[in-house]
Amino acid sequence: MSNKILSDIKAKYDEVVNNSVERRITLCAGTGCVANGALEVRDALVKELEKAGQKAVIELDYEDNHDHGDEKLNYVSKSGCQGFCQMGPLVKIQPGNIIYTKVKVEDVREIVESTIVNDDVVERLVYENPATGKKSVTEEEIDFYNRQTRVVLENSTIEPDSIEEYISKGGYKGIENALEMTSMEVCEEVLASGMRGRGGGGFPTGLKWKFTLASQNDKKYVICNGDEGDPGAFMDRSVLEGNPHSVIEGMMIAAKAIEADEGYVYVRAEYPLAVKRMNRAVADAERIGLLGDDILGTGFSFKLHVMEGAGAFVCGEETALIASIEGKRGMPMPKPPFPAQSGLWGKPTVINNVETLASIPGILRDGAAKYKAIGTEKSPGTKTFALTGHVANTGLIEVPFGTTLREIVYEIGGGVTNNAGEITGEDFKSVQIGGPSGGCLTPEMLDMPLDFDSLQEVGAMVGSGGLVVMNNETCMIQVARFFMQFTQNESCGKCVPCREGTKQMLALLDDIIAGEATADTLELLEQTAHAVKAGSLCGLGKTAPNPVLSTLKYFKNEYDAHVFDKSCPANECKALAKPEIIADKCKGCTACKRVCPVNAIEGEVKVAHTIDAEKCIKCGACKEKCKFDAIVGV
Amino acid sequence: MQETNEKTAAMIEHLAAVNKILEKYNCDESKLIPILQEVQEEYKYLSKDVISYVATSLDIPPAKVYGVATFYAHFALEPKGKYVFKLCDGTACHVKKSHSILHALYDRLGLSDDKQTTDDLMFTVETVSCLGACGLAPVMLVNEDVYGQVKPEEAVAIIDDILAKAAAAE
Structure with a gap:
């Protein structure tokens, strides 16, 4: 077994790091932190370090064999998304494991002077829990991190552009093991781990592979589905950006398991950074001989292509994705035949989601039993979620299956915020899980353990893992309408129930929001929803009514309020909102009165004003002027 | 001939x-x-x-x-402006009121859902489905640059800034 290639690289990496790196400074360089200037911060760090007489590099030189004596390096590396996007750009300094948040170029000099030169902590850049005011210097002390279990994201702080570092952390050990096994043994191992596909449906990955292995053919394909189109989900992007080699290794193991020799990584066009990092990772793996012919001298060959999508949500559906790779309109095909029998160019094909593939190397490296020990009996392992919306800590998290919503929202997320961004403790209304295919959960479900089956039971689904927290100021009909608008836009138009049904449902929701609905509207909405669910060809249409059905089920009172009382409890639907000036907040400054074009506002100076609902045309001019947030419902 | x-x-x-x-x-x-x-x-x-x-x-x-x-949404059959504003309308951005930014941009440039590019081909304003930077919602792209936690007045300021720079260059 010629695993010497891998052990040599690991030895070289360790040698360079141990001999020459004194300090490692890691800049989070996911899309979020880059947007906030992480790369400028990195360049400033290098400059300031050099000014302070320190040596700094952004890439390690493995060919450098000179002895530098006592002169040691500051290795200023970047990492993929560390999850804490809202607090970015994040800077982590080792040794010491110090984390600085919201670092700007202007802060760099102080960091170098205090922390690097004098070993002091820059207090003002340390994370402070918005709910408790507790300050945390290291990652271990931050609740957002220490309540998580990171498996897929375990290497989220490594340099994504360094195959050497990935290998030094045990990377490509999984494929090395797999190459010593038979294809059937690899399938069995993954089946034994209980791994279920993270794309949404939760089908056992090992079983999918076994079916594809059983299809006899001289050519087979492995496809990585990185067409993460669900609004509100970005875990696949983070994995592709932060740890592309784990996806490549997962695909190699899948290829070994089904006897394929070619693969495609299909990445959404909206993720340019992920495409760039993936291309670099493929090139590096080819350079070392981990992709191509006769890999590690075992006779196993695997060729990998990266393809950029062109912006069609339906391409997340596997048959549509295949059509897209073939250069066609991305429209789904009826199943069967399943891709396992007839997929890309009519050949047996396995399609797995990014997170699924990134979980595979660990199973082959550490064994199925270790993986199965995490999570629940029927949903083993962990799940990454994109925690967003009205919550104090937004970002990317990873928890074992079976974690409750309460732990996620309150302990990791730090609590629900109102529209002004304050944590009040009583604003939680709902969590939307699983994007346009998922459903809304209610406060009563806060203590339900989250897994594939429990969510299915309440009419939601894990989906790709978007968790959007919503506060009391959010109208659930508007939420349902948002998703309906999305699926109606993205429906490919091939089958009638989805194409026409989503359109009709959207029109019915618009009637409700406009205050023009009757009891018949609600009945028709529900009937249409069931018809679309039953009659659509692919997963997009089959699950498109879920947001409507789940809000109808759990927030019926809000629908009733809109339809029968012509009022919107969250005061979000403009046509139904009752204009009102909150007396407690109004200071009587008369700004609103002066700007009102129809003279609907009355009141004396320094006395709370009132608004005449009959006269008001809801133009919103008064609300814009009001400095005290006293005006609602316009 | x-x-x-x-x-x-x-x-x-x-x-x-x-x-x-x-x-x-x-x-x-x-x-x-x-x-x-x-x-x-x-x-x-x-x-x-x-x-x-x-x-x-x-x-x-x-x-x-x-x-x-x-x-595919990515292909344009009409020419676009020199500066393309892509406003994310994913779930997280939507619940954080991304539409108020859209309307501020429309108002500033005299654009609408039906007319998304200015006549001088300087600006295009459009919405896109999730950009995957939900932690920073609401998010906006101006050509390749990402802006996070955008407020309507900040978005308008970007336009003013571009116009001021263009005027200064002339």
């Missing part, structure tokens, strides 16, 4: 970049999407001429190329 020759010569020059792209992909029909992506990169949009030319070169009906070009 002279005029026709000149027109042909201009067209050949105009399509030179397409030829290069077609060659790179060996005129392989299955590579239609990457071909169109690169062509759009070059010309900023897919004109009728270019669509017909690509179709003829790949030996497929123009309707098929047109079908693919209209199916």
